[in-house]
Amino acid sequence: MLDLEDRVNRVFNPDVRPLVQEAYRCYVSGSARGAIVLTWTAVCADLIAKARILHEEGEGEAADLVSQVEKAQSSEESEAIPIMLTLEKTLLVITEKLELIDFTQRKQLERIRDDRHLCAHPSIRPLGELYEPTMEYARAHLVAALEAVLIHPPSQGRKIVQSFLTHVVDPGFVFDTEYLTYTFFDRVRPSSRFRVVEAAAKFAVLAIDDDAIKIPPEEFANRMAKCLRSFARRDVDLVKRAVAKQMGRLEKAEPAVHLSALGRLGDLPAFWASLPAPVSKLLNVKIEAIGNAQGSWDLTLSTDEAKALALVAHPELCETLPALTEAFDRLSASQKAQVIEQHPGSYFTSYLPGLLKAATSYDGGEAIAKKAVLPCAGYLNRSELEQVLKEWNDNSQCWGRAMPRYLIDLYGLTSHLGPTRKALWNPILEDLRLDEAAGGFFDLISSGIEAFDGVHGS
Template sequence: MIDLEERVNRVFNPDVRPLVSEAYRCYVSGSARGAIVLTWTAVCADLIAKAQILHEEGESHAKDLVADVERAQGSAESEAIPIMLALEKTLLDTAEKLELIDFIQRKQLERIRDDRHLCAHPSIRPLGELYEPTTEYARAHLAAALEAVLIHPPSQGRKIVDSFLKHVVDPGFVYDTGYLTHTFFDRVRPSARFKVVEAAAKFAVLSIEDPAIKIKPEKFADRMAKCLRSFADRDADLVKKAVAKQMARLETAEPAVQLQALGRLGDLPAFWAALAEPVRNLLNAKIERIGSRLQFSGITTAEAKSLALVALPELRTTLPTLSEAFTKLGAVSRAQVIGQRPHPHFTSFLPQLLKDVSSYDSGQEVAERAVLPCAGFLSLSELEQVLKEWNDNPQCWGRAMPGYLVELYTLTSHLGDERKSLWTPILDDVRGDERLFNLIASGIAGTETSAA
């Protein structure tokens, strides 16, 4: 059952909240008539306030309503009351045009309005009996008013979706799940909420190129995938429904789009719940093909993101070719995969990666993309093996690699002072190179001083 008191405290407009609280107190005390009258009063005040906000934002449909309110406020009481009574008759129609409510919610609010009239004029029944509403009826009206309008901001169906798209496409976009869900999910009407989630699913799954979106489709789709995960934390079933609507188009999409969707959403349960078995088999075959290439051929970012799903045990079951495809790749490509999703699963592969390094360039790339991002997951024994292979391979000493050794020491602070001795063989080996020795030794000492 709906928790009325909790929803009363969530009423959006602080000026309307006292009216709603009074309606709730009337209901609790058994005064159904008072509760219904105050509920309708609160609805009117709330819709008028929201229309005024939308008018300030340039909404043309709110112009006449706001003009009537201002005319009433500037008139004598004898003139103001008829103006507001006339406005009240068309208020719900205007609210529907403004997309503050939909037609079903308008019907619910019309019932509240009609019952308010019966409560305020209880003797208008044909035989003169007084209208006596029940407390259950009063509760139902208050719950309907809260859900339809009172707890929501002045967000319109199409406009909230437009605002969401503008937020995500903005060059300064920062992914903040708290702000995202508060603004575009928690405080949005259910009907508009699905439109927001549906928009996120459409772009995340299909990487649609839209002239109005001024960033690359893949980048926009990646942002939308993050939003979709946040929404799934609030309502997994709603996200599942939105993703399922896109699957027919994904099945006939270009192969590149299909692979991008896998890499982008492969860790989202809603994606697999909506994916047909033939498409799943197709994706598994695509993974196998990536691994069957020549060992040292490069891979694309989309391929790397897809193969990075090997870190997740449930995906290794869903896509059996993941593990084999990953192990067949060359060192740089494996590092590229690991860099897409640093994870404890990859720590056992790091020593072999360093052993396979065949040039200064590839050594630096393996360190940047794989070793350093996974450093925080290493155990003491794994770190020992990593340092041994690093030290033994001459190709792991070029470019920025000596500095990365110091950075690795910092990133493995979770292993405590025990790890310090693991750097001793390296320092002994480079003692003859004063510059290199001082670089590593002073870097480690500086790290310890900063930590202290």
């Protein structure tokens, strides 16, 4: 059952919260009449306060309402009360225009207002019987008021979506799932919430090139994909609905758009829940074609291709896209490193020794270490790390440029294996100590490891 007290404590406006708490106390003490009257009082106070905020933010349609309130506040009581009574009659219509509430919520709040009048004037019934509201009515009205307006900030439908887009497109955007969901999901009215999620789905699925978006479409789409994942943790069905609305356009889009969407959203269940079967088959054919290209060291995968093939790390997706496993296995070592870079994880650790062994140039060895080995280092077990170090040491093409420093980085990134892992570097250090051609590699690596241990107490 809905935790009513928790909702009461989440009322957005601290000045209105005492009114809502008093309405709640009336309800729990058995005073339905008092609860309903105070609920409507709180709604009025809350909507007026939110209209003021919108007016201060430049919302022109709030000006008349605010001026009427200010006129009442500066008038004598005999004049102020009629002003406020007149305002109360049109308050819900005005705030619906301001998008503080929608049509359905206006109807719910009108019922509260009507019952408030019956509670405040119980003898106005045609036959003179006193109106006796039930406790169920009192609770229903309080819940409706909380869900419609009281727990939400003064956000308008179109304004909250614009605020969301502005936040995500900002050049200084930093993805923080807690802030994102709190600001644009948890504290947003349900009707506006879907608009926010729908906007995220539209850009994440289709990577639309919009002149109003001042960053590259792919970057914006990637940010929106992250937002969708955060929203899905709150309400997976809502995200499924929003993504499903984009599938008609995706189905008609160019194949490149399909592959791009797959790379961004392929690990999101909502994507597969609504993906048309013909598009799914097309994606499998596209992946098969990537594998059939059988790349060499000279052939570089596109980012979209690499992201799509990185889905091989999800066994359940390999059933939906059976071409994934074979396509990945047919890639060259450098191409595999490109794929691993997109989604480092435990699935790829068994491939790392083979990639280092396959390096045929300094550039190739350095790329494999940077794109695959170091990103996956935190997932290595001791046996895998030992094999990685062996292949690294045995292949002369893994000793160019930044590679000695990468060995130090690898030591730091495998600290989850404990201080005993240090012994695994001994064969490398011993070979370097005896190899005059190795120059200062021995001193560089050994001192780097000692420095790490000194700082981290290993």
